[in-house]
Amino acid sequence: MSQSADVVVVGAGALGAACAYFAARQGMRVHVLERAQIASGTTSAGEGNLLVSDKEAGPELDLALYSRDVFRDDLAEYGRLWEFDGKGGLVVSATESGADALAELTVRQRASGIEVTNLEGTQLRDYEPHISPALRAGAFYPQDAQVQPMLLAGHLLRLARDLGAVVQTNTAVIGIIRNGDRVTGIQTSAGAISAGAVVNAAGAWAGVVAELAGVQLPILPRRGFVLVTEPLPLTIHHKVYAAEYVTNVLSSDEGLQTSPVVEGTGSGTVLIGSSRERVGFNRTISVPILAQLAAKAIALFPILASVKVMRSYLGFRPYCPDHLPVIGHDPRAPGLWHASGHEGAGIGLSVGTAKLLIQALSGQPTDLDLSAFRPERFDHP
Ligand SMILES: Cc1cc2nc3c(=O)[nH]c(=O)nc-3n(C[C@H](O)[C@H](O)[C@H](O)COP(=O)(O)OP(=O)(O)OC[C@H]3O[C@@H](n4cnc5c(N)ncnc54)[C@H](O)[C@@H]3O)c2cc1C
Numbered sequence: 001m002s003q004s005a006d007v008v009v010v011g012a013g014a015l016g017a018a019c020a021y022f023a024a025r026q027g028m029r030v031h032v033l034e035r036a037q038i039a040s041g042t043t044s045a046g047e048g049n050l051l052v053s054d055k056e057a058g059p060e061l062d063l064a065l066y067s068r069d070v071f072r073d074d075l076a077e078y079g080r081l082w083e084f085d086g087k088g089g090l091v092v093s094a095t096e097s098g099a100d101a102l103a104e105l106t107v108r109q110r111a112s113g114i115e116v117t118n119l120e121g122t123q124l125r126d127y128e129p130h131i132s133p134a135l136r137a138g139a140f141y142p143q144d145a146q147v148q149p150m151l152l153a154g155h156l157l158r159l160a161r162d163l164g165a166v167v168q169t170n171t172a173v174i175g176i177i178r179n180g181d182r183v184t185g186i187q188t189s190a191g192a193i194s195a196g197a198v199v200n201a202a203g204a205w206a207g208v209v210a211e212l213a214g215v216q217l218p219i220l221p222r223r224g225f226v227l228v229t230e231p232l233p234l235t236i237h238h239k240v241y242a243a244e245y246v247t248n249v250l251s252s253d254e255g256l257q258t259s260p261v262v263e264g265t266g267s268g269t270v271l272i273g274s275s276r277e278r279v280g281f282n283r284t285i286s287v288p289i290l291a292q293l294a295a296k297a298i299a300l301f302p303i304l305a306s307v308k309v310m311r312s313y314l315g316f317r318p319y320c321p322d323h324l325p326v327i328g329h330d331p332r333a334p335g336l337w338h339a340s341g342h343e344g345a346g347i348g349l350s351v352g353t354a355k356l357l358i359q360a361l362s363g364q365p366t367d368l369d370l371s372a373f374r375p376e377r378f379d380h381p
Helices: 014-025 059-072 076-082 096-111 121-127 149-162 203-212 244-250 287-300 302-306 343-361
Strands: 003-010 030-033 089-093 117-120 137-141 166-168 173-179 182-188 191-200 220-229 239-242 257-264 270-276 309-319 326-329 336-340
Touching (some): 014 336, 014 343, 089 096, 089 121, 117 121, 149 166, 149 343, 173 203, 203 220, 239 244, 239 287, 270 287, 287 302, 336 343
Parallel strands (some): 191 336
Antiparallel strands (some): 182 191, 220 270, 326 336
């Protein structure tokens, strides 16, 4: 093999970029391979929220709080590069039963370290002046934040390159080389690269990459649409979403679920989601789904009824059946590591995942226990 690296990273989305950065920061020789362009996968299709509000107590919440700290501490000096905005999230309910369920959720979350303020319906306008007066209750989460996902991936890779990493786009990994059991490198259309470790950060395609090493990962695409309005003067100040969104996130149903998620951006556009369905990698636009999203957003913010939609886009969340990502070493193929399957939270969880993965890969104790995320858990549940 003509080229070699300590770590080859497959995929240049948020996860691959973050892994490359933390590996390069450790002094490792890093080579990133991306079959298309930087952030051309799901990372270009997300809203970029760093949410703790939509998580129940458990390993994913622990990872979300950890990742938030990595953004705010380790990467604090770069936050402006990816438009880090600690704007907070507002969860609302229009029904009495929804308000009760939200109040119960906040009790559990507060016990797990989440900061949250419960609000009466009449208090919601203090946070969002244009919100519907019909809403009964809500909760404000000051720890929720947002970044611009493509800027995050692009700048992390630039920072990694400044530390010596090689980033190769338009080059697909078509094989994973094994010597006996051990993974020793990868094969691309442009030649082979030997590696001490291979990190699979191929997002919704991570199962296909794992298969190249002869191991199974049950990662599937979960499609989502987003509507983008024309730019407005600042109208919506926080991430605002309906309480039923949390139930939809946790659902394993293949069928369509929609719940209103609305937020303003620095450029003035308003992003409107969210839909979830498992329909493979089907890229056909669905006007009925977009119409549902628009109607539900207008129910939250009646002012949006007179606003034009500029465009829509879709992406494929990398979904795991137990809604947890796959992070860590794969004992079925020694030398292969995974940082994939983060579903609808991969931007928020990216930098925490990467820091932990590189700690493990370099033989250090990890700041969080990674056993809930182990790649082989689906073989022996
Ligand atoms: C509508 C929608 C809204 C979302 N909103 C949010 C949000 O608000 N907050 C949040 O945290 N997350 C959100 N997400 C989820 C988030 O976007 C994903 O979890 C995240 O982008 C996954 O990043 P990744 O790097 O794992 O995958 P990707 O960005 O898909 O990167 C994987 C890369 O691997 C490359 N690749 C695949 N196979 C190969 C190969 N054989 N060789 C070389 N390269 C390969 C692909 O081309 C791709 O660029 C949302 C997703 C959607 C669809």
